Amino acid sequence: METEAVEQGKRPYFLGKRDLKDLEVAQKFNKLKGTAKLDKFMEKRRKRNANKDHRNMPYQRRDD
Numbered sequence: 001m002e003t004e005a006v007e008q009g010k011r012p013y014f015l016g017k018r019d020l021k022d023l024e025v026a027q028k029f030n031k032l033k034g035t036a037k038l039d040k041f042m043e044k045r046r047k048r049n050a051n052k053d054h055r056n057m058p059y060q061r062r063d064d
Contacts, residue, residue, distance in 0.1 A: 032038040
């Protein structure tokens with residue numbers, strides 16, 4: 001479909017970095033789905049995201 005549009009003279013559509021990363025994660029998830037490694041992968045991902053959240057939290061509550 002995209003190649004037909006390019007042949008008609010339209011500009012090609014390139015995926016952005018975020019879209020490519022999402023596709024890569026989806027492919028990795030589908031690959032690991034059949035194996036027992038999926039749980040370990042998801043646990044590591046959860047820990048990494050939790051660490052990022054903790055980094056952005058303030059040390060103490062502001063006094064208003």
